[in-house]
Amino acid sequence: MTTDGFTTCLWFDGQAEEAAQHYVSVFENSRIGRVVRWGESGPGPAGSVLTVEFTANGQKFVALNGGPEFRFNEAISFQILCADQDEIDHYWTKLTENGGEGGPCGWLKDKYGVSWQVVYAPLLDMIGDPDPEKAARATKAMMGMGKLDAAALEQAYAGEQG
Structure with missing residues (x-):
């Protein structure tokens, strides 16, 4: 395990990028990091967001477009x-x-x-x-x-x- 602490993964149904941008706008010491998009092989539509890494108030997160299964x-x-x-x-x-x-x-x-x-x-x-x-x-x-x-x-x- 790396010594960078933990990253909290938040599961969204299509709003991962929007949510990450919102949280970054609310908290100081925040930024958007790597955005991973689906390729041609899917399973999501090519170019759509799978994950967005972001930091909010120094805390690391990844927003995942996982679908409607979990709330x-x-x-x-x-x-x-x-x-x-x-x-x-x-x-x-x-x-x-x-x-x-x-x-x-x-x-x-x-x-x-x-x-x-x-x-x-x-x-x-x-x-x-x-x-x-x-x-x-x-x-x-x-x-x-x-x-x-x-x-x-x-x-x-x-x-x-x-």
């Missing part, structure tokens, strides 16, 4: 740890646009059905706080949200009325 579900998701509300808003907006949908507790599905968790990074320490009251307040606030509200989470954690 994404919430059993696999990608976490985006955000430093502030601006980052939360950016990723939430970009990943839910054009057919994506928000879910509970910072989760969403993008227009391709890929699940993402747009997380306020300090929340992880809040809900893991050794003070059970602080942790419970932060957890309760998070459970009532779709897109996370950093200020409301901070207020709940601190015991302030919002």
Whole structure:
């Protein structure tokens, strides 16, 4: 095995190139790499995309046009740890646009059905706080949200009325 880490393969039904271009536009430190197209011997139409290698936020991916047999579900998701509300808003907006949908507790599905968790990074320490009251307040606030509200989470954690 090489020492380059892992590459995540995402299975699409004809949207591999479009999806790769979308993810590269959403995240910094991203680029499209090698695009492999079917040749004359198929089985896909000659010239159509089989795979697209891309990097999104430094993470390696390959988008595969595998067909309609498999769909994404919430059993696999990608976490985006955000430093502030601006980052939360950016990723939430970009990943839910054009057919994506928000879910509970910072989760969403993008227009391709890929699940993402747009997380306020300090929340992880809040809900893991050794003070059970602080942790419970932060957890309760998070459970009532779709897109996370950093200020409301901070207020709940601190015991302030919002």
